[in-house]
Amino acid sequence: MPHDDPSGFRAELRDWLAANCPEEMRDGASTEDSICWGGKNWEFSSDAQKIWLDRCAARGLTVPTWPEAYGGAGLERAREKIFHEEMARIGARYPLQSFGIWMLGPALLQFGTPEQKARYLPPIARGEVRWCQGYSEPGAGSDLAGLQTRCEDRGDHWLVNGQKIWTSYADRADWIFALVRTDRDAPKHKGISFVLMDMESEGVSTRPIRLISGASPFCETFFDDVRVPKDQVVGEVNRGWDVAKYLLTHEREMISAGGQVMGAGRALGAVLADSETGQSDPVLRADAMRAEVDGLAVGLTLERYKDRAEAGQGAGDASAMLKYAGTELNKRRLELVIAAGGTDALDWADGRAPTWLRTKGNSIEGGTSEVMLGIIAKRILGLPG
Amino acid sequence: MPHDDPSGFRAELRDWLAANCPEEMRDGASTEDSICWGGKNWEFSSDAQKIWLDRCAARGLTVPTWPEAYGGAGLERAREKIFHEEMARIGARYPLQSFGIWMLGPALLQFGTPEQKARYLPPIARGEVRWCQGYSEPGAGSDLAGLQTRCEDRGDHWLVNGQKIWTSYADRADWIFALVRTDRDAPKHKGISFVLMDMESEGVSTRPIRLISGASPFCETFFDDVRVPKDQVVGEVNRGWDVAKYLLTHEREMISAGGQVMGAGRALGAVLADSETGQSDPVLRADAMRAEVDGLAVGLTLERYKDRAEAGQGAGDASAMLKYAGTELNKRRLELVIAAGGTDALDWADGRAPTWLRTKGNSIEGGTSEVMLGIIAKRILGLPG
């Protein structure tokens, strides 16, 4: 349902897209393969991918809502919606996706110094620097604040030692933003800081974790006497948990929205319409109808919360709902995609099987569904215990 | 799937049923209305209902597995199955249902003295005395052993004071079997006894509880200085919890089987086949297919556990599974029956609505589904806490 466009922004954007979006980038693809993550060592899958990135970056459209000063287009919410609608209309791929865009950027815009914003944001917007996140640690599971990675003040630098796990694409990232413990005596939430590290620093190493999908989107990341300049802490020292909470909210929304993006390329229905039994098997059809109804409603809910955010109300704890509902829904959808595909979809060579298996992690990473339900029960519903 | 019948029992039974089961009793009905509960004040719904009860009772077929000495037919498991198969084949109603058959009878056969068996069992088998049970007390919810109804030893009699709730049809019952506290100083499971009381005793009164279905199958029951003869305790004094545990198992199986019996009259499918959208609405059809698959499997599971019981292995804690699965399934089924019936089924005058609402209580009475899952988690799976 198109939004109002009193100012002619839509028409202008539509013309620009028509003129600038390469044909190859209009297939609506959003599989793991089709994504452009950027970074120093990025190998573009095609010339079109590079051209598309550069053109969008030049116009601020890799990060449309960021201020123009930091490489964005400064779009307010109404125009951002128009941007997404027009992209979807021609099936345009997003030019760039990254943890820099989704997570570090918002954190820096909120908590960073002017110098930090000027230094780190524009390379993210241009796709020149690829970031990963270092939150979880082995054995801690959902108890994020129990982290043990040490960060000691050595006068003119910080010294970091420890280990992170579930760091997304750490083996291909240029920089990492991480939670570390800067005060071991404080209560566990009070001694944490949010630090930025160059992955090329001496003492940083990574080991990919192979998932059931065959892919390795996560790593273990080790820090062994890593020296970090003093100006690479975001926000106040020992107040990193504030940044973390802010980011956890963003992460949840991102993973939830990820589910939407994955499905958005093609309605589940279209997949089923192609399937050999989608119409004749009432079980498959009924499950797909339910998933489509729920998917549309979850999509509207994401929009509603984005509107609220624009109005100054963050989703806050309700981001747990978006994360929970979005990832659980996406698991259902991919089950149906595989079922509709039948034995054709069971081959590694077919893109559906790895995507299906990958969704199983969505309801675990970034806080399990169970943790999300606990947050809702206690913080939103006020249930005891 | 018919069972072997080397001895000709099936043929003989079939002939007997053909000759003795009145035509009116062959409609397969098992709604609340069609049941014969028996008892001193029972008003038979028809001559046929009375004739059918009397003929079955004379042959021991109201309680086919009880010993012949106590009014049964002494059927072992294989013949019992044949009995149920032949009843189902002609759509025969069961001649008598009662808490005496389902619960007190098995308890007396296990724990009663020879005198108690001889006194209480035959009238149950003949449908002459209707029993109710007094377990739960107000405010105790699932904490059954926290009961407070006092039973004091007054030398030549017991004196009972207190209150029960959820006593099924107490307002129409002739006698009650109840759990009472005979030792207030003992740990809570150790001071309980299992006592039998005539509902006509002075000091017994009842108040029906109206349910959302409009019916009042349960009462509050009050005991105010009720004198009870000394020989009316079953099992050892203060060991009533053993009887209770045994009976809880039976109750769960009974409620579970109740779901089967309700559905058994007519396969869910037949209901749907009649419905105006059962075939064309894939949601309704798919849900009905799932419910039918699950219903058949739960039915087979009940049979399997009955076979085990015959082989000397009681269901024990696994009765919690039968209770949980049977009642949850039955709720699903009745939702589908109502959905298939559309607006026709929403009238109080239509039997489906009250039956549907009544099933909502099945997963609460006799231990909630949550309690059943807890029993399974802790006692069968050995999970901690």
Add this chain to the structure above:
Amino acid sequence: MLADAARGFLDGAAPLTHLRGLRDAGLTHDPALWKNMAAMGWAGILVPETTGGSDMGHAAAGVLAREMGRTLVSCPFLGTAVIAVTALRQVGDARAGSALAQIAAGERLYALALDESAKFNPQAVETRAEKHGNGFRLSGRKRFVVDGAMADRLLVVARTDGGLTLFDLPADRDGIARTPRAVIDSRDVADIRLDGAEATGADVLGKVDDAMAVLAPALRAGQAALAAEMSGLAAGAFAMTLGYLKERRQFSTPIGAFQALQHRAAHLWCEIEITASAILNAGRMLDADPANAAMAVSLAKARATATAQLAVQEGVQMHGGIGMTDAFDMGFFMKRARVAAEWLGDYGYHANIVAQARGF
């Protein structure tokens, strides 16, 4: 703001005990309550300002319906102020204007006589309107006419030579027999028999053979408002359940501390919150782009149906023994949820519309 005002009024004038009181008295409707609602402008919320209404739109009507769902208010809002008003607005002649003014004043009640089978299917009409002189004679049976016993006027859908035609008839016209039904939600529902009831050309709403031009928008408006009511019902049932989880103690612990119940409550809250988005969207679409609102409306009705069913089932189960007693209010929520699930199209009906709109 509208929601707060509505809630304030309903908490005083029509809390859940109001419905219980009506039921126990054998009534389905409280005329004085509707007069008060009309005085507050609720009856005219969709009526044009020129005919005495406030013309606030479907999103606003949804807000009222949602608040009514919270306390299970039994009143003619959906049938008269939403469905009939939307139908009458499609016509826009002087007669319709006068009817709208009467509705806004709370002086006229309508009921839609459409269904003829037990499942909603607006095309399956066998009631005939035979040509008779300059007019028609209507014969047939209508089932499950909501507000059918109390209505002053009936919107009757009947088959004419070239299609379906919508008639606006006084309910007491000769040849119309109404039989009230005892429906589980304790509201006014009647079966109606038309036995040669006469209608003139002036009784036709819109054009002969083209009922859907008038009826389809009215049905969509009714479906959206009913969905809004159900979302309020779900919220009301959930609020009651949540309160119980916090109060009730078992084995010396508030039962709301048990994690299994916490997770189920949290899941239910998510469903309610997600459904709220679909309700808001349906109201907005009906106001902004009614010609393309069909999918949004069906999405809302499908989601609201599923969510309300879950809310009442969890509500009864989590309340344990008292949840199944009539003395406790949860049963009222459950019964209304079941009726609302069927009325104007059930989950499968609306999910199918969504699926078709999405290409399968």
Add this chain to the structure above:
Amino acid sequence: MLADAARGFLDGAAPLTHLRGLRDAGLTHDPALWKNMAAMGWAGILVPETTGGSDMGHAAAGVLAREMGRTLVSCPFLGTAVIAVTALRQVGDARAGSALAQIAAGERLYALALDESAKFNPQAVETRAEKHGNGFRLSGRKRFVVDGAMADRLLVVARTDGGLTLFDLPADRDGIARTPRAVIDSRDVADIRLDGAEATGADVLGKVDDAMAVLAPALRAGQAALAAEMSGLAAGAFAMTLGYLKERRQFSTPIGAFQALQHRAAHLWCEIEITASAILNAGRMLDADPANAAMAVSLAKARATATAQLAVQEGVQMHGGIGMTDAFDMGFFMKRARVAAEWLGDYGYHANIVAQARGF
């Protein structure tokens, strides 16, 4: 007893690490393991005693399949010892007898080349067997032929003038090309192309134009055994999950003490237990009354499919982060469950057979 013996053998010879080892080595099958199984009589469990088997029946075969499911044993048991043997037994001539003897000795492997579309549909065969001299020439494509790459013989279903005909062909016959596929469960699956492959009348199993007389019982036997395997798979995945719930601590508590997980584990246990009844029933029916076993078999396959899916989904989720890693075994259960869900008919296919048998 059979179960205990099987479990003892498999825990030693083919625990889950065996499948992992095969996969990591790029293999789908361990010929030595099958020789051992044959030596223990497993290859001949359905073969008549007269031809070297033990003829223990389908219930017993189900017990073995279930145990194989527990540790995800990759071997030709279903395709050869169940499906091919059941087919050959329908024929009962000397050639079939000799084939049965070779199977029982572990010296011959079969694969069923039936599917031509991505969803199981045994009637949808377009592969043609054209008359050619005294024999036939077969042309067409077969998809997802389980054990298709390693098999010595293929059971090929092809369309002849009056219906479908079943051929028993050596896999290396001219005109047959096999292409192995990389399937997620790491087992042997091939696509097969028939390009004028010649067959004589002696290669026909059963009668020309009447494949189903031989094939239908074989399919039912395979479906029941596959269901049994899936029930073992569910039990194996559940045992691993239950162990993890007891061991793993979070916020200083074993996660198995969290009530929400307890209830989900208990529910899953119920599902597994209920499915076990359907599996036992299918085996018994195949042995006692095979002509009327269709509903029992479909019930078992439908239940096993749903239960296995739930078990692996809960298994991965309850294991949290490690559940999604390849280093942990739960992913193997999940992948096999998915393949087994599709093979020989998915949930909807079998639930529909049950529904039809039940009159709707």
